[in-house]
Amino acid sequence: MSQERTEGDLRNTGLSLKHDREWDYELDRIVEEVQERDATTVGLQFPEGLKRRGPAVADDLREELPDDVNVMISGQPCYGACDLDTYLMRRTDVFVHFGHSPMKESDKIIYVPLFSNVDVFPIMEQALDEELVPAEDDEDVGLVTTAQHMNKFEEMRSWLEERGYEVHTRKGDDRLTHEGQVLGCNYASADVDADQILYVGGGKFHPLGLAMEHPDKKVVIADPVNNSVTVADTEQFMKQRYASVHKAMDAEEWGVIFCTKIGQGRWEIAQEIVAENDDAYLITMDEVTPDRLTNFGLDAYVNTGCPRITTDDGPQFKKPMLTPQEYKIAIGEEDLEALEFDTFHGTW
Numbered sequence: 001m002s003q004e005r006t007e008g009d010l011r012n013t014g015l016s017l018k019h020d021r022e023w024d025y026e027l028d029r030i031v032e033e034v035q036e037r038d039a040t041t042v043g044l045q046f047p048e049g050l051k052r053r054g055p056a057v058a059d060d061l062r063e064e065l066p067d068d069v070n071v072m073i074s075g076q077p078c079y080g081a082c083d084l085d086t087y088l089m090r091r092t093d094v095f096v097h098f099g100h101s102p103m104k105e106s107d108k109i110i111y112v113p114l115f116s117n118v119d120v121f122p123i124m125e126q127a128l129d130e131e132l133v134p135a136e137d138d139e140d141v142g143l144v145t146t147a148q149h150m151n152k153f154e155e156m157r158s159w160l161e162e163r164g165y166e167v168h169t170r171k172g173d174d175r176l177t178h179e180g181q182v183l184g185c186n187y188a189s190a191d192v193d194a195d196q197i198l199y200v201g202g203g204k205f206h207p208l209g210l211a212m213e214h215p216d217k218k219v220v221i222a223d224p225v226n227n228s229v230t231v232a233d234t235e236q237f238m239k240q241r242y243a244s245v246h247k248a249m250d251a252e253e254w255g256v257i258f259c260t261k262i263g264q265g266r267w268e269i270a271q272e273i274v275a276e277n278d279d280a281y282l283i284t285m286d287e288v289t290p291d292r293l294t295n296f297g298l299d300a301y302v303n304t305g306c307p308r309i310t311t312d313d314g315p316q317f318k319k320p321m322l323t324p325q326e327y328k329i330a331i332g333e334e335d336l337e338a339l340e341f342d343t344f345h346g347t348w
């Protein structure tokens, strides 16, 4: 994803390094598992915001592990558990993925979640004072958070219940590991019977997606990382989406992107589009960036990979970049009013 934007920027999600904090890399658990499996090769994969800690973590591990164990670091971009470095994974006995909860369990992979130790309750108190409709007004609340704050989820729920709220939570589908957890592409955990949702977590990337996916709900953002309380406002996002769809309506030749990242493939959707449109070309790629598309010179693109590349980075592509549903709107198969946020279900 791009380095310029602020909305949707993973550097603001709580995995950022804005304030220095120590993460628990669970080195003892990794060493134990490496020894148990007699592994001689270990791969480490960090999300973008934590890559610069990689060499130090590798050093610490090398100190603990026998000399013949080879520790390697993935340099591939990484934004989620959908994004495992399969090349390195195939070449290592143990593969450690830091910072995301499992999208799918596998014997070889050790997921280290890196829970945040930031205190969430002062900002929840502020959210309650400033934006949440009080429990006395007969208003329930839905509660969601990201993997980084999952270790505090039950405490958050009790905290709200002590203040009189009926708290609605649910575990989403298989793409999500925990009850109340959201991903940038999946908000099934917010399908609850409450008109207001409290999102506790860093940045606006997740709550904006949540508000787009659930336009009927008020999404209150209690951000303990940037210490702010706001209400998710999707207006600017929606305007951008409408503008992209309009621009694409004149497109004659389409590029249909199939993302080869392990947890981002939507093969059937991509296939269906090219099967029905002679002027659509299936393009396979891992990282979807504006530069990589420029030389194709097509009029517009449909991204069947990570929906946040389309919605958050969309304006940076030189040609319109649409979600699969937006493509259908652009070619006149669906109404503009039907436009919905593109979510991603299932796992890899």
Ligand code: SF4
Binding pocket: 079, 080, 081, 082, 083, 183, 184, 185, 186, 263, 264, 305, 306, 307, 308, 344
């Ligand atoms: S596909 Fe989902 S989990 Fe993967 S980077 Fe995009 S938003 Fe995150």
